Amino acid sequence: MGKLSSTLWLILFVLPQQVLANNQFNMRKGVTDISNDVYQLHMTIFIICCVIGVIVFAAMFWALIHHRKSKGAKPAQFHESTKVEILWTAIPFVILIAMAVPATKTLISMEDASKADLTIKITGSQWKWHYEYMGEDVAFYSILSTPQEQITNQVDKSSTYLLEVDKPLVLPINQKVRFLMTSDDVIHSWWVPDFAVKKDANPGFINETWTKINEEGIYRGQCAELCGKDHGFMPVVVEAKSEQAFANWLSEAKQAKANAAIADAALLDQILPKEELMTLGEQVYMASCAACHQPTGMGLPGVFPALKGSPVVLGDIKDHIDVVLHGRPGTAMQAFDKQLSIKQLAAVITYKRNAWGNDTGDVIQPSQIQAAIDATSEAK
Amino acid sequence: MSSVTEQQHDQAAHHDGHHHPAKGFKRWLYTTNHKDIGSLYLIFSLTMFLIGGAMAMVIRAELFQPGLQLVEPHFFNQMTTVHGLIMVFGAVMPAFTGLANWMVPLMIGAPDMALPRMNNWSFWILPFAFIILLASLFMPGGGPAFGWTFYAPLSTTYSNDNTALFVFAVHIMGISSIMGAINVIVTIVNLRAPGMTWMKLPLFVWTWLITAFLLIAVMPVLAGAVTMVLTDKYFATSFFDAAGGGDPVMFQHIFWFFGHPEVYIMILPAFGIISTIVPTFSRKKLFGYASMVYATSSIALLSFIVWAHHMFTTGMPVAGELFFMYATMLISVPTGVKVFNWVATMWRGSISFEVPMLFSIAFIVLFTLGGFSGLMLAITPADFQYHDTYFVVAHFHYVLVTGAIFSIMAGAYYWLPKWTGNMFNITLAKWHFWLSLVSVNVLFFPMHFVGLAGMPRRIPDYALQFADFNAIISIGGFAFGLSQLLFVVVVFKCARGGDKVPAKVWDGAEGLEWEVASPAPYHTFETPPEIK
Structure with missing residues (x-):
């Protein structure tokens, strides 16, 4: 037995x-x-x-x-x-x-997220994640880094196909990390299977959850709530480091941010050549705009407007800058003022005004972008 | 209009010429006959099943390999959305309504449905709903792309310009369902033959009565949800927009308050069909008739207090999560009772394996499998891992395809000889069964694995570790899709001719429907039968 x-x-x-x-x-x-x-x-x-x-x-x-009847079974009479x-x-x-x-x-x-050592605010938007280290003055967007050529089967796919980003969320191990989730547009859902954390990011509301990672490593997940066209192209990557390595990374990130601010300030006095802006602009466009407006600038009729021949793109420069900076509330057009640097913004607007036969000949400089940003903050 | 000889010929049943059907398409357009309308519903449902199935083929073709091959993500989302809407509202629900139209009056000894003109109306608005829905696919911007659950604000602020068409289509489907449900209730309550007391009702009639009450309770809620989506999108209201004081999660509460009873609307009549077929081919009375009735009623009542188990990840107070977890787990008790009763019915019976019985046995095993994954999904902490993955897709396809649709197939094979007067081609039907049984499991079983391994649902492209299983799933999908064409052939051939069958087609069958001739005459039970 x-x-x-x-x-x-x-x-x-x-x-x-x-x-x-x-x-x-x-x-x-x-x-x-x-x-x-x-x-x-x-x-x-x-x-x-x-x-x-x-x-x-x-x-x-x-x-x-x-x-079975074929074996000659006679039915019994019981029925309750x-x-x-x-x-x-x-x-x-x-x-x-x-x-x-x-x-x-x-x-x-x-569901007990109390007594956390570190708080990260996670904001979803179509189709990227934004991570903000609360109280640390470090924040960045995290976007799919798989090249379009792999998705359209022109080149071989890497082993982390669709599960790779430009900047992963970096977290310390052995510390209780609290996540605050929200969204800028539709509902997304932040999911890392290795943490058993899946929580919806609801626009206008904040959700709370937490994790405490035991092992260093890279952990991959995806958006779990249908959030529109590129829902399948919105991965989550977390890099868990030792507490010391995390502290180093955090101070480097702060330093990098300060350096970027100095570089931006230096740009204000420069006049960048059109070729440089166009080259950078195309890169930025493909990373941040092409998902909706399409690489051809034709948009998707009835869903996302075309930029080729668009009255905004061919019209007044100030209005165009304003739309890119602040988005169009109530539509899928996002505000890019926090997402892109002034150089990237200048480049991408220059690109849109000259690509696909738009040919306005306009060249927008970083200083013009900065002026527009200053004007809005004064108006507020 | 009928000739004099015909009138004399079946004088007993037809005392008046104008009771005969009109000729040509007018017969179908103007008909108020429950058998004609039942046939219309069933033919419509089969058509929608094939259209929705074709969309599933598009989905599986795109997912056959990683990378984007055939369709754009935006169109892929339209396919998943419209596939879901068509299968739920166009295939499963009209099929059950068709079976109710045909069989409820025959089973309770009524001459027709209680409200024949409304019956005509409730069918004939349906094709227009689906024409509107399908037409939107061909307009600039395309059809609905926000999933059949149309969560706001994806379906409001961020949807394309054709959302109004989706809203109106759903409105029409809802009106049709409500009218159908009213008709079923009024018929069962008022037109039972003398002596047909409540606890003598065939279980198919019982389950449909309860289903009809669920429909009346929740279809207006769905109508409210789509109307709020309409006004949020086009008339600047803010029901689901936090910026105007609304709440996107409230949409989900409203939707699933409709959605969970809706799930049982699609499975309770299936329970009725299986409870009819299993005793016939076990040649033994249904075990635990009374507990079947009570179990069905409890499932229906519980269906109103479990809706938020679809939304555990939305951020609920822990007390709410616990309540919905316990309530959901509770549903497995009456569902278990049903399965045990079916097994006990077969126990020490005299079992034979005609095609309807084959489908019923497959139903019992595979539906239970879907029930098990449902119980796993109820465990909230585990649900955080399962939620919105292919594990959920596997779960609801097991309960809806091998559950609801297999029961519809079982019912169709069971009653087809009664409807047509001909036996169907048994060899072909068995081929249909075995091919469906194997392919449906190749199609849906591996979905459990990819879901557990972390593949989210509703994505047009996936990471490489899911590639092998997805290829297998797609092959199963194509095989299952093609196998259904056999069903079309069997039905078509059976309608055209075949071996004539007697009134009582199956030797173990019981019930009033087997006392009328095969094919069932155009008018039946003009004088109520006697119930002993």
Whole structure:
């Protein structure tokens, strides 16, 4: 009997754990205490379902094999049994209660984001993530870095195809990190399977969740809520570093930000040549604008307007700068004043006014962008 | 109009010439006959099933390999959206309404549905709803691309200019469903033959009665949701816009308050069909009739208090999450009772494997599989990992395709000889069954794996580790899609001719529908039958 029960234990609980853990058939165990708890819940409920399924279907297939008309089976006359019916209502009920207890415990600890060491504000927008280290004056956008040629099958795909970004979110291990989620446009959902963290980013509201990573590494996820055309091209990448390495990274990021501000200030006195602006402008356009307005500038009729021959692009420069800086509230057109540097903005506006036969000949300088930004902040 | 000889011929049933159908298309356009309208619903549903299926083929073709090959992401989103809308509102729901039209009066000994003119109207507005919906695909900007769940603000501020067409199409579908539901309720309550007491009702009638109440309760909620989307988009209201004091999550609460009962609207009649077929081919009375009725009612009641389990990741208070987790887990109790009852019905029966029984057995196993993944999804902490992945896609396709649609197939094969007077081609039908059974599992089972491994749903392109499974899934998809053409052939051939069948087509069948001739005469039970 002892042998039988230990064999059963091996088959039911140990074997599936060994076979199914962290392979491409199953949920990941992940790298946090919570993700491990979630994995255990998942396996427990899965095994319970399997056991119930085996018992029920064994009974059914027994009947299908032995109680066949072709074997001369005569039908029995019974058609109810209060005892049996009460029994098979009560037993599932007890199993459910047994399942609800650990689930409740895990859920309550998942929802307790108090006493965090670090807070990150995550803002989704079509189709990128923005990360802000609260109180640290570091913030940046994180955009898909897979080149268009891989997506359209012109070149071989890299091993991290569609799961790679230009700037990953960098986090320390062994610290409780609180996430505040919101969105600038539609609903997105920030998901990293290895943390068992998935939370919707709702426009106009702030959601809260947390994680505490146990191991250094790079963890990849994706937006999980349909958010429009490029929902499938909005990955999440987190780089977890040791606490010391994270502190170093943070101070470097602050330094880089200060350097960029100095470089921007220097640009104000410069006149950049049109060729340089056009080259940079094309890069910026492909990264930030082409998803909607298309690489051809033709847009998608009825969804996203064309820029080729557009009255805004061919019209007054100030109005054009204003639209790019502040977006068009109530439409999919985003505000780019915080997303791009003044040099990038000058370049991309120059590009739009001269590409695809728009040929206005206008060249916009970073100083003009800065002037427009100053004018708005004064107006406020 | 009918000739004198014909009148004399079946004088007993038809005392008056004007009860005969008009000729040509007018017969179908003007008909108030429950059998004609039932056929119209079923033919319409089959057509929509093929159109929605063709869209699924587009989706699976694009997902056959990583990278973008065939369609743009914007069009891909239109395909997933319209596939969902067509299958839910165009294929499954009209099929059940068609079966109700045909079978409810026959099962309760009524001469027709209680409100025949409304019956005509509730069918004939449906094609227009779907013409509007499908036409929007061909307009600049395309059709709806925000998922069949049309979450705001993706469906309001950020949707294309044709959203109004989607809204009006859904309105018309809703009106049609409500009228159909009223008709079913009024018929069952008022037109039962004398002696047909509540606890003698066939289970298909019971489940449809409960379904009809669910429809009346929630279709107006859906109408409210689409109307708010309409005014948010075109008339500057802010129901779902935080900038104007609204809340996008409120949309989801309203939608799923409709959406979860809607799920049971698509499965309760299936339970009724299976509870009819299993006893027939087990040659044994249904086990636990009363508990079946109570289980169906409890499922219907519980369906109103579980909606937020679709929204665990939206950010709910932990008390709310716990409530919806417990309530959802509770549903598995009455659902389990049903499965146990079906197995107990077969137990020590005298079982044979005609085509309707094959589909019913497949239903019991595969629907239960979908129920298991449903129970897993109820566990909130695990749901955070499953939510919006292919695991969910696998779950609801198991309950809707191998659940609802397999039950419809089972019902169609069960009653087709009664409708046409001919036995269908059994060999072809068995081919249809076995091909469907194998391919549907190749199609949907690996979706569990890619979902658990982290593939989100509604994406036109995916990371490389999902490539192998997606190729297998697509092959299963094409095979399943093609297999359904066999069903069309079987139905078409059966309508044209075949071996004549007696009134009682299946030797173990019980119920009033087997007491009328096959094919069922145009008018039945003009004098109510006697119920012992």
